[in-house]
Amino acid sequence: MSTELTTRQKVEAGLARRRRKEFTFRLVGMFATAVGILFLVIFFATLLGKGSSAFSQTFLQLNVEFNEDVLAPNGELDLIYADFDGLIRTALLNELPDVSGRGERRELYRLVSIGAGYQIQEMIAQNSELMGTTQSIWVPVSANVDMLMKGNIDASLDESLRPLSDWQIGWINKLDQAGRLDKKFNTALFTNGDSREPELAGIKGATMGSFFMLVVTIALSFPIGVAAAIYLEEFAPKNRWSDLIEVNINNLAAVPSIVFGLLGLAVFINWMALPRSAPLVGGLVLTLLTLPVIIIASRAAIKAVPPSIREAALGLGASQMQVVFHHVLPLAMPGMLTGAIIGMSRALGESAPLLMIGMIAFVVDVPGSFTDPSTALPVQIYLWADSPERAFAERTSAAIIVLLGFLLLMNLTAVIIRKRMERKW
Amino acid sequence: MSTKRKVFAGISTTVVSLALSATAFAQSGRDYVYVVGSSTVYPFATVVAERFGRGSEFKTPKIESTGSGGGLKLFCDGVGVDHPDVANSSRAIKQSEFDTCAKNGVTAIVEVKIGYDGIVIANALESISMALSRRDIFMALAKEVPGDSEGELIANPYETWADVNSALPAVKIEVLGPPPTSGTRDAFVELAMEGGCKTVPWIKVLKSSDKNQYKAICHTIREDGAFVEAGENDNLIVQKLQANPNAFGIFGFSFLDQNKEKVKGATVDGIAPTFDAIADGDYPVSRPLYFYVKKAHVDVIPGLRGYLREFTSERAWGEEGYLSDRGLIPMPDEERSAVATNVRELTPLSLGNQ
Numbered sequence: 001m002s003t004e005l006t007t008r009q010k011v012e013a014g015l016a017r018r019r020r021k022e023f024t025f026r027l028v029g030m031f032a033t034a035v036g037i038l039f040l041v042i043f044f045a046t047l048l049g050k051g052s053s054a055f056s057q058t059f060l061q062l063n064v065e066f067n068e069d070v071l072a073p074n075g076e077l078d079l080i081y082a083d084f085d086g087l088i089r090t091a092l093l094n095e096l097p098d099v100s101g102r103g104e105r106r107e108l109y110r111l112v113s114i115g116a117g118y119q120i121q122e123m124i125a126q127n128s129e130l131m132g133t134t135q136s137i138w139v140p141v142s143a144n145v146d147m148l149m150k151g152n153i154d155a156s157l158d159e160s161l162r163p164l165s166d167w168q169i170g171w172i173n174k175l176d177q178a179g180r181l182d183k184k185f186n187t188a189l190f191t192n193g194d195s196r197e198p199e200l201a202g203i204k205g206a207t208m209g210s211f212f213m214l215v216v217t218i219a220l221s222f223p224i225g226v227a228a229a230i231y232l233e234e235f236a237p238k239n240r241w242s243d244l245i246e247v248n249i250n251n252l253a254a255v256p257s258i259v260f261g262l263l264g265l266a267v268f269i270n271w272m273a274l275p276r277s278a279p280l281v282g283g284l285v286l287t288l289l290t291l292p293v294i295i296i297a298s299r300a301a302i303k304a305v306p307p308s309i310r311e312a313a314l315g316l317g318a319s320q321m322q323v324v325f326h327h328v329l330p331l332a333m334p335g336m337l338t339g340a341i342i343g344m345s346r347a348l349g350e351s352a353p354l355l356m357i358g359m360i361a362f363v364v365d366v367p368g369s370f371t372d373p374s375t376a377l378p379v380q381i382y383l384w385a386d387s388p389e390r391a392f393a394e395r396t397s398a399a400i401i402v403l404l405g406f407l408l409l410m411n412l413t414a415v416i417i418r419k420r421m422e423r424k425w
Numbered sequence: 426m427s428t429k430r431k432v433f434a435g436i437s438t439t440v441v442s443l444a445l446s447a448t449a450f451a452q453s454g455r456d457y458v459y460v461v462g463s464s465t466v467y468p469f470a471t472v473v474a475e476r477f478g479r480g481s482e483f484k485t486p487k488i489e490s491t492g493s494g495g496g497l498k499l500f501c502d503g504v505g506v507d508h509p510d511v512a513n514s515s516r517a518i519k520q521s522e523f524d525t526c527a528k529n530g531v532t533a534i535v536e537v538k539i540g541y542d543g544i545v546i547a548n549a550l551e552s553i554s555m556a557l558s559r560r561d562i563f564m565a566l567a568k569e570v571p572g573d574s575e576g577e578l579i580a581n582p583y584e585t586w587a588d589v590n591s592a593l594p595a596v597k598i599e600v601l602g603p604p605p606t607s608g609t610r611d612a613f614v615e616l617a618m619e620g621g622c623k624t625v626p627w628i629k630v631l632k633s634s635d636k637n638q639y640k641a642i643c644h645t646i647r648e649d650g651a652f653v654e655a656g657e658n659d660n661l662i663v664q665k666l667q668a669n670p671n672a673f674g675i676f677g678f679s680f681l682d683q684n685k686e687k688v689k690g691a692t693v694d695g696i697a698p699t700f701d702a703i704a705d706g707d708y709p710v711s712r713p714l715y716f717y718v719k720k721a722h723v724d725v726i727p728g729l730r731g732y733l734r735e736f737t738s739e740r741a742w743g744e745e746g747y748l749s750d751r752g753l754i755p756m757p758d759e760e761r762s763a764v765a766t767n768v769r770e771l772t773p774l775s776l777g778n779q
Contacts, residue, residue, distance in 0.1 A: 385658060388683040
């Protein structure tokens with residue numbers, strides 16, 4: 001009965017099943033990719049949806065009279081204690097003359113950010129000739145007014161359910177109709193340090209903190225990492241010890257980052273008595289964190305240099321060190337740089353170890369050196385996310401967008417370096 | 426070759442200058458006030474610090490959010506520029522901490538009470554309004570509750586609020602609250618849970634006879650899923666309450682104040698958590714907030730005296746001060762002026778007398 005099947009027949013019989021299997025597998029793969037992309041889209045959409053409004057801020061135009069009697073009652077201007085807020089109050093009352101009564105006036109004053117007084121202070125500090133003149137200036141409004149203008153506060157709710165009173169909303173509408181309110185680009189977000197007033201809060205302090213940390217990290221981890229990689233690849237004898245070191249380095253790359261924070265706290269702060277919350281210490285901790293990454297990437301780059309190049313150089317009489325520094329290192333450099341940049345971008349996004357060394361702090365002044373107290377971008381995001389004021393929600397998202405922008409830029413640089421300088425053998 | 430030399434020279438100069446700047450710091454001291462401590466006091470202390478920094482010739486104080494216990498530990502480590510000047514705390518300093526301080530040479534500490542904070546039990550605005558008693562809270566959230574006979578403890582069997590008290594709705598008990606490391610949790614357990622726990626007569630007797638068991642009964646929160654530790658992020662709790670109409674959240678009054686169109690607070694023992702009720706001391710779940718200052722640092726650290734003056738000024742902590750806008754409940758007038766006098770004269774705290 002049984003007829004011998006030829007190989008061809010066997011293949012044809014199984015063909016449908018194989019095609020079906022391949023089709024299912026492709027479908028599963030496509031589905032997995034689609035899910036990944038979907039999450040990414042949701043993530044970016046919510047982030048941009050929430051955060052993009054933080055890049056603008058509502059300003060109020062006021063005609064401020066730089067009244068000498070108010071600023072310098074004794075004939076002498078005290079740049080620190082003069083009543084700058086008083087000028088803003090008078091200007092507001094001039095704008096809305098029918099506001100009367102202490103309670104009503106207090107509510108009116110709250111429409112404008114406390115930053116308005118500091119703005120006047122700065123203007124006078126820069127140009128004392130303004131005294132006695134009247135200037136039309138744009139001052140930031142308080143965060144609640146800004147939230148209302150951006151539609152984040154529902155004015156139709158009952159008065160007890162919203163942070164602005166009926167009076168305040170009435171005044172805001174009046175000012176808006178008179179064209180006195182306008183949304184402008186929120187420069188404060190990029191030029192100010194942290195603040196508890198959302199309309200004055202900025203990421204410059206945190207960005208500078210992150211910058212100083214990365215300078216320390218790259219200055220230490222790149223030379224040390226490359227030197228270690230060169231030694232291990234080119235000079236170290238291959239024995240049980242070098243195996244042990246290799247295993248340890250690979251494991252170190254997988255150690256949770258908070259452990260490095262604890263190490264930093266014990267060694268750099270408690271033992272070496274370096275200051276808390278300083279970018280110097282942050283940079284040292286991040287160096288520990290990025291070293292294994294850089295060593296592994298650098299070793300891979302050195303391994304990729306063909307042995308024929310080494311042999312040729314040795315054959316022409318070069319010493320081992322000349323081989324490494326004249327030939328291997330230049331050829332491996334693109335790979336090493338890529339590894340360093342990937343390591344740096346990991347360091348930039350790291351927050352857990354920084355919490356341990358006191359970088360989770362309220363720092364208003366923008367740090368100017370390696371030992372000034374400062375925070376870092378991821379920590380600033382954490383701090384803002386935890387603030388009760390509503391307006392910090394959109395600023396949190398904005399800070400995340402900026403951080404992602406920096407990370408994207410760094411990774412892009414790594415890709416470009418790899419593409420441009422990579423050599424195929 | 427020369428470029429490589431330059432690179433190496435550059436690197437070594439950077440390393441050397443880093444090391445130098447670190448030593449320079451150790452020698453020069455500190456020209457800003459350094460504050461550590463409670464994350465509950467953090468939102469208030471930072472506002473004061475910022476106003477002080479902007480309105481004076483001094484630098485803005487640096488405020489680290491470490492939690493009350495962690496802050497007092499750093500604070501008590503010693504006297505000198507490396508150690509913090511001020512520790513914020515959402516509870517009074519403990520005798521053990523005071524002793525550690527004394528052992529490390531921190532002998533003169535000035536205690537500054539700054540006001541009150543209410544802890545609220547809130548749910549979504551659209552959900553039913555709850556009227557809880559402290560006893561209900563204890564019965565709903567304790568790990569073990571008293572059984573039928575006296576002295577008997579059973580694992581908490583209650584699944585819905587109606588099981589706890591028939592006057593409450595038959596809604597599943599689901600409460601999001603802070604983790605044990607938080608000062609808010611300590612205060613909630615002490616004020617709400619213990620307050621309800623004490624209403625059981627035989628447990629109340631334990632307080633004087635077996636303090637440890639009394640604490641174990643009153644302070645242990647159930648771990649079977651009815652109480653969810655939601656982390657320290659109170660904004661997240663507010664969002665979760667909006668998504669889940671049956672859930673309740675435990676957080677500080679300032680978050681209720683900022684989100685009053687999203688969530689509402691349950692009444693406790695018939696009192697709603699309002700600004701006035703907490704200020705008058707009627708709302709039972711409220712606690713005082715403090716900070717502690719090293720007397721030895723005043724007039725040594727630039728700006729410390731000014732920071733203290735700003736914090737205890739009427740425009741900051743007064744009835745209508747800017748801290749009350751942030752949800753800090755001011756103390757009564759006499760108490761404020763008493764504390765302010767204490768601060769001006771830097772009267773050190775003595776725990777031995779108590």
